[in-house]
Amino acid sequence: MLIDWFTVGAQVINFLVLVWLLKRFLYRPILDAIDAREQRIAAELADADAKRAEAKQERETFQHKNQAFDAQRAALLAQATDAAKTERARLLDEARHAADALRAKRQEALRQEAEQLNQALLSRTQREVFAIARKTLTDLAGVSLEERLVAVFIERLEAMNGEARDVFGQALETTTEPVRVRSALALPVAQREAIQAALNRRFDAEVSVRFESGPDLIGGIDLSANGQRIGWNLADYLKSLEQGVDELLRTKDQPGAASKPAASGLDDPTP
Amino acid sequence: MRLSPDEIIFWQYGFLKLNATIVFTWALMLVLVVGAFLVTRKLSRDLSRSRWQNLLEILVTGIEKQIAEVGLREARSYLGFLGTLFLFVAAASLATIIPGYEPPTGSLSTTTALALCVLVAVPFFGIADQGLGGYLKSYMEPTFMMLPFNIISEVSRTLALAVRLFGNMMSGAMIIAILLTITPFFFPILMTALGLLTGLVQAYIFSILAAVYIAAATQTRTPKAAPKP
Secondary structure, three states: OOOOHHHHHHHHHHHHHHHHHHHHHHHHHHHHHHHHHHHHHHHHHHHHHHHHHHHHHHHHHHHHHHHHHHHHHHHHHHHHHHHHHHHHHHHHHHHHHHHHHHHHHHHHHHHHHHHHHHHHHHHHHHHHHHHHHHHHHHHHHOOOHHHHHHHHHHHHHHHOOHHHHHHHHHHHHHOOOOEEEEEOOOOOHHHHHHHHHHHHHHHOOOOOEEEEEOHHHOOEEEEEEOOEEEEEEHHHHHHHHHHHHHHHHHHHHHHHHHHHHHHHOOOOOOO | OOOOHHHOEEEEEOOEEEEHHHHHHHHHHHHHHHHHHHHHOOOOOOOOOOHHHHHHHHHHHHHHHHHHHHOOOOHHHHHHHHHHHHHHHHHHHHHHHOOOOOOHHHOHHHHHHHHHHHHHHHHHHHHHHHHHHHHHHHHHOOOHHHHHHHHHHHHHHHHHHHHHHHHHHHHHHHHHHHHHHHOOOHHHHHHHHHHHHHHHHHHHHHHHHHHHHHHHHHOOOOOOOOOOO
16 A cells, blocks of 8 residues: 555645744745835835935926026126116216316306407507507697597598588488587687588588587597488597407417317217 | 655554654755755845845745746735645755655655645635635536536546656656666666656646646636646
């Protein structure tokens, strides 16, 4: 008989004991170790995933911040540039205004100086001309200036041409007022009579004359009736002299006044 | 001629006796358990581990994978039974390279004991999975007329398990013994190598068939095609 039933029973028991022992010493510890390792690997992978996600998120956040920063910087730069431009324009305007004001002031000062010089020159010339004329006349003729002036006035009256004489004659006829004869100094009686006689002779009538004296004439005689005027006096000469001097100064002023501000360098500032 | 290590009796007291089958079984059990204990005593749960631990992990996970491939859903709950079947039969075969060793699986008593364990384990796991009614009902599938055939099948496959393993192991030992007398030195070595191969194949077949029977008892709803030996 090949089957020994005692051995069968013993082997069944042996096998069951082996099952229990191997479960206890082999399968359970090995499986536990594998499970623990798998859990650990899974945890590490999950951790790595989480860290990767976190890193990605942080990178995105950083990129956003960087972009915002760039944009802000550009905006600030543009703002600063604009402000600088505005400030530059303002400063240039200010400088230009200041330069303009300075130039105007200088021109005004120059003009006043020229005027003062003109005035001084004028009065000096008046005085000199008067003195020279008086001295010359006195020296040469041996008669008073007034006598010579009256003589010249009468000569002119005589030399008056037809048209002027007619106009004046009409003026004398239409007026009731006496003819006004003005001189720088009060005329002596002889001269007054000579003028009266010359007028009567020239206009063939008894002309009523009123003699006046005015220092503004400087020298000479001035005759006026009903808006018409005949005269010869030094004030007229001096006035024409004054005009000549004025013109001379003005022509001298203008190129100088124009060139001076240009020389200051403020007219065309370049940054 | 001696057919079974049962016949080598070291000690006997009436019914009780201590034959070579039991003694070699104990020796195998000792080697397996002590080896497993020595390795698993200092298991590493880190990523780096010892070579022995690696070997045992490959072994255990390989068996688990095989069980799962047969179609058992909770492979781990069957690992103790099926894995021990495989390891014991395989170790019994591999140890044949030791001179003087008689494989306990070359005894019909041992293979019968293992087949009886399978015979009991199939309804045990079936009832645990489907309940008593569900399991008994599976004997009447597809119709109640199949009940006697199912019962015959249950008994005959147990007998087949026992005799198949016994025949293979016994024949291997016997061929070597015969060859030793005819052509010593060379052919016995060749046949021993062949015997190692057939022993491992038999271990695989035995445990896979047990797994298929258990799967058939527990997985009647979605049976999976099982490899036939």
